[in-house]
Amino acid sequence: MDISVLGGLTVRENGVSITPTAPKPRQVLALLALRADQVVTVPTLTEELWGTAPPRSARATLQTYVLQLRELIGAALVRDPEGAAPRTAKDVLVTTPGGYLLHSSGGGHDVREFERLAGLGYRAMDAGDFQGAARQLREALSLWTGAALADVQTGTQLSPEEKRLEETRLCALDQRIDADLRLGRHRELLGELSVLVSRYPMHETLHGQFMLALHRSGRRTEALETYQRLRRSLIRELGLEPSAGLRRLQLSLLMAGPEAGQDAAVPARGGERAVRVG
Template sequence: MDIGILGALDVRENGVSVTPTAPKPRQVLALLALHADRAVTVETLTEELWGQRPPRSARSTLQTYVMHLRELITPALERTGHGTGARTAKQVLRTVPGGYLLDSGEGTSDLREFERLAASGYRAMDVRDHPEAARLLRTALDLWTGPALADVPAGEYLRPQIRGLEESRLCALDRRIEADLRLGRHHELIAELTVLAGRHPTHESLCGQLMLALHRSGRRSDALGAYQRLRTTLVRDLGLEPSAALGELRRSILAAPADDTPGPLAQMG
């Protein structure tokens, strides 16, 4: 089974889509796919679908959704000639004590591949292999086709899970940009960082990276302007001042020659 989570939900058995169109079965499959090869309890699925006040029919309705998913899996197995002598739908979507488990059968998962590549990229950063880090992290980020589970209605359990995935994406992006900056790709990064800083107006690391890219491109006033925009937003929305590291970066830009690299960038990462 091939599982796509980093964008629209896309689950395929032997290349055939088994992703339902109905919202609640889609939620069930999304939650099982997110935890592929691990059990998901009936309680977790029920909370995801109906929150803290499930209907009395919740358990039987959940069983109906599982049955519907198996009905989608069965023809996918049969159409590819795997319906007999191999796995059945009940072996792909298994009933386990207290819940259900989606058995990927050693298939692919874009989430697992992202995590593998990102971890390798972080290790490359740790040993200062910035070209390899930039390559690995860029490859990891290319797996994303949009917001995680973009077309799935998220309930009380999926919402924080999706936020966590997006934080992982932003962390990988932050480190990839840091690697590119250390490789001297300042001019190339300005447009991307300008968009990201606008999208995440209180993210200090992205602001610091934009400041550095602008400064190293001979745009000191624009770099200082980026700092001021962040400070204004932080004070207005959160009642906070920028961090000491970002303030030191600003002072370094004020004091440094235009072609010098301010020192505190590494401390901000």
């Protein structure tokens, strides 16, 4: 089984789509697919579908959705290779004492592959291998075709998963940009960062990276204007000033000439390294 959630939901068995078009069964499959090879309890599925006020018929309706998914799985199993051990839809979407489990049978899962590649990228960054880090993180990010679960309505279980996945994508993205900056690719990053700071108008790390890329490209005035736009957004929306790290970067740019300045750095998260101006 091949599972993709980093964009639209796509689940295939033997190359055949088992993704339903109806919203509720699609929601059930999305949660089972995100937690493939793990039991998802009936109360968890019920809460995802109906929140804290499920109808009296919730359990029977959930069983109907599972039956619909098994019909799609059964049609795909017809294409099992000759000589393979026979399987039924109940072997793939298993009823357990407390809920249901979707067997991936070792197939592809884009979230797991993203996390594997991103992990390799983070380790390469820690080792000072910026070329390798940029390559691994770029490959990880290429698995995303849009927002996670973009075509699935999300409830109390899927919404936090959606937010968690987006945060992991942003972390990988700012680390990949960090690696590219360390490799001197500031001019190549300008277009991408211009789009990103518009999309995330209060994301300090991305703004700091954009400021640094602009400065290194001889565009210090635009770098300082970027800081002021961010500051206005933070004060207007949150009543906060930029972080101390970003203020230090602004001060370093103010004091540095267009070709000078070795001390400023992009503010880093947690234990991440900062990126120097020069």
